Amino acid sequence: xxxxxxxxxxxxxxxxxxxxxxTSISGGAVVLCAPFFLxxxxxxxxxRELAISLAASGQHCFRFDYRGCGDSSGDESSATLRDWVDxxxxxxxxxxxxxxxxxxxxxxxxxxxxxxGSALDQLGALGNVVLWDPVCDGQAHLDALVGGRDAMxxxxxxxxxxxxxxxxxxxxxxxxxxxLADDLASAKAADWSVATSASLTAVxxxxxxxxxxxxxxxxxxxxxxxxxxxxxxxxxxxxxxALRECVLA
Amino acid sequence: xxxxxxxxxxxxxxxxxxxxxxxxxxxKPIFVWLSAGxxxxxxxxxxxxxxxxxxxxxxxxxxxxxxxxxxxxPADPDIDYLDSVERDIADLRTTLEARFGPSTYxxxxxxxGADNAVRLAAQHDWIVGMVLLDPFAYPDRRYRWHxxxxxxxxxxxxxxxxxxxxxxxPAPAKSKAGKTADHETPLDxxxxxxxxxxxxxxxxVHARGGATLAIFTQNVTRYYQHxxxxxxxxxxxxxxxxxxxxxWRDVMxxxxxxxxxxxxxxxxxxxxxxx
Numbered sequence: 001x002x003x004x005x006x007x008x009x010x011x012x013x014x015x016x017x018x019x020x021x022x023t024s025i026s027g028g029a030v031v032l033c034a035p036f037f038l039x040x041x042x043x044x045x046x047x048r049e050l051a052i053s054l055a056a057s058g059q060h061c062f063r064f065d066y067r068g069c070g071d072s073s074g075d076e077s078s079a080t081l082r083d084w085v086d087x088x089x090x091x092x093x094x095x096x097x098x099x100x101x102x103x104x105x106x107x108x109x110x111x112x113x114x115x116x117g118s119a120l121d122q123l124g125a126l127g128n129v130v131l132w133d134p135v136c137d138g139q140a141h142l143d144a145l146v147g148g149r150d151a152m153x154x155x156x157x158x159x160x161x162x163x164x165x166x167x168x169x170x171x172x173x174x175x176x177x178x179x180l181a182d183d184l185a186s187a188k189a190a191d192w193s194v195a196t197s198a199s200l201t202a203v204x205x206x207x208x209x210x211x212x213x214x215x216x217x218x219x220x221x222x223x224x225x226x227x228x229x230x231x232x233x234x235x236x237x238x239x240x241x242a243l244r245e246c247v248l249a
Numbered sequence: 250x251x252x253x254x255x256x257x258x259x260x261x262x263x264x265x266x267x268x269x270x271x272x273x274x275x276x277k278p279i280f281v282w283l284s285a286g287x288x289x290x291x292x293x294x295x296x297x298x299x300x301x302x303x304x305x306x307x308x309x310x311x312x313x314x315x316x317x318x319x320x321x322x323p324a325d326p327d328i329d330y331l332d333s334v335e336r337d338i339a340d341l342r343t344t345l346e347a348r349f350g351p352s353t354y355x356x357x358x359x360x361x362g363a364d365n366a367v368r369l370a371a372q373h374d375w376i377v378g379m380v381l382l383d384p385f386a387y388p389d390r391r392y393r394w395h396x397x398x399x400x401x402x403x404x405x406x407x408x409x410x411x412x413x414x415x416x417x418x419p420a421p422a423k424s425k426a427g428k429t430a431d432h433e434t435p436l437d438x439x440x441x442x443x444x445x446x447x448x449x450x451x452x453x454v455h456a457r458g459g460a461t462l463a464i465f466t467q468n469v470t471r472y473y474q475h476x477x478x479x480x481x482x483x484x485x486x487x488x489x490x491x492x493x494x495x496x497w498r499d500v501m502x503x504x505x506x507x508x509x510x511x512x513x514x515x516x517x518x519x520x521x522x523x524x
Contacts, residue, residue, distance in 0.1 A: 001261060002321060004254040013252075017321065038505075044289045048321060070291055071252070071266055071298065153506070158467060158499035163508045170507045173294025231503060233287045 007064070007094055014087055015071035017048075017063040018098065019055035027058040028127060029099035030247055031091055035110035037145070037174040039226070040069065042234050043109055050107070050240050057248060060099035064091045066115075068175075076175035081183035085119040092123050103127045105247045106198075110226065111135040114187040126198035130246040132239060133224060134202055136189035136210040142181060145171055148228025172229055201246045205239060218242050250305040255312065258340035264321035265314035265341065266290060268301040274308040275352075277524050278377055278459075279345060281338075282313040283358035283365050285382075286438070289320030292359065293503035300514050304521060310349065314341055316365070330440060334365050342375070353377040355459075355524070357517075360439065360502070367442040371449035377459030378524065379450065380517055383466055383502055385436075386473050387444045389481040395474035436471060444482060451483045451492070461492040462520045464513070468502035493520060 113134030301311035317333040318324035355378035356366035363384035480488035
């Protein structure tokens with residue numbers, strides 16, 4: 001049974017869903033970091049499945065929504081990558097407190113890699129860091145997002161010019177404020193502090209450009225179709241199994 | 250405004266988020282946002298979260314709920330889909346009545362969420378309103394005429410076919426996953442309410458002193474062709490007195506554009522002030 005709570009330790013309320021370890025042999029804690037915008041909707045259900053599976057293996061699992069996302073407080077209008085890095089740090093601390101384990105593993109999906117990469121130096125000692133199809137170049141990710149959005153809007157012949165003029169801060173219905181866009185554009189895997197002692201693994205369903213050499217790689221055949229604007233839900237069992245194996249390794 | 254998590258039903262299986270205003274007006278109905286399709290309680294583009302919070306500023310209590318098998322409510326292979334919706338709404342009501350006492354409710358939902366709202370409103374006298382986003386509307390004479398014109402008399406299609414024959418440009422590639430392109434609604438995946446249930450829901454809600462807000466988008470033309478088609482299911486005059494039917498042809502089914510989401514929020518808020 002899940003134990004959801006609002007993390008209100010001085011910062012904005014964050015929605016955290018805690019899956020306590022369901023065996024007495026506790027292996028540590030795992031924090032699952034979701035991607036942003038539409039991709040968050042696509043993986044919500046499969047991250048839940050993954051958390052349940054890891055909890056059954058003795059891990060204390062934590063899913064959370066960044067501020068302005070999901071059920072957390074605020075909207076995205078004032079969000080920055082720095083805020084989301086702070087959010088992750090708060091959740092990792094909470095995971096240590098609640099699980100009683102110093103060892104925290106991270107699983108990140110897509111652009112969550114940019115948050116994890118920027119947070120590595122403030123998260124303390126980590127166990128395994130496993131990234132599913134990580135975004136390594138924030139600018140390329142942003143360009144694809146904006147390009148997909150513009151193509152979608154161009155196809156919409158009913159759109160008024162007034163509405164069309166407001167496209168700049170839109171990411172398929174989610175707000176993409178200028179500061180956040182700038183942050184994403186400047187985030188690159190090359191900047192990551194790979195000086196962390198954590199073990200880094202990328203689970204890839206498609207080739208990743210500019211993946212740091214420090215990463216171990218595992219390729220899993222599955223068509224996730226990470227097209228901007230794609231909405232179909234994902235339940236990629238082989239990928240979930242690979243993520244599970246890598247984080248428990 | 251404050252928010253809290255609800256874990257309802259047997260073993261706390263049914264998950265929802267309650268949004269409460271600082272001061273609740275007990276005469277106002279509680280808005281329940283039913284999860285749509287396989288999307289979690291927050292809805293596409295987080296629409297249910299944004300609208301629930303905005304409504305709290307006007308004194309409304311709202312709940313966004315993950316129906317069985319969606320979001321954080323586990324699936325249950327031992328129960329039929331329609332029965333599970335009935336069970337979910339009964340558990341939700343039990344929890345809310347324990348907290349707030351007897352209340353009336355407005356059920357809100359997109360797509361399959363709207364289908365569920367219609368089925369439930371037809372049966373339960375405590376439901377006094379429906380916010381239906383892309384509900385199903387049964388064809389009427391005008392719909393058939395529109396379809397006939399679109400199919401056979403629309404000159405543009407012949408021009409298009411002519412061009413296609415002589416075109417050297419390949420057709421754009423479809424999404425590889427291709428489950429739901431943005432030009433169609435997943436009608437085949439929905440369990441539609443019957444025409445009688447739709448009629449009953451609208452007329453019963455009116456009889457209870459309530460109202461319906463139905464909003465259609467650009468992705469429904471397979472079954473919707475004119476404003477008033479849903480009203481035709483009942484009495485258009487009676488519908489017009491109490492309820493609203495809108496067709497936003499510029500809006501996509503899942504509100505994938507922020508200005509459209511803001512328009513939805515404003516429209517729902519304006520409509521809700523009647524309660």
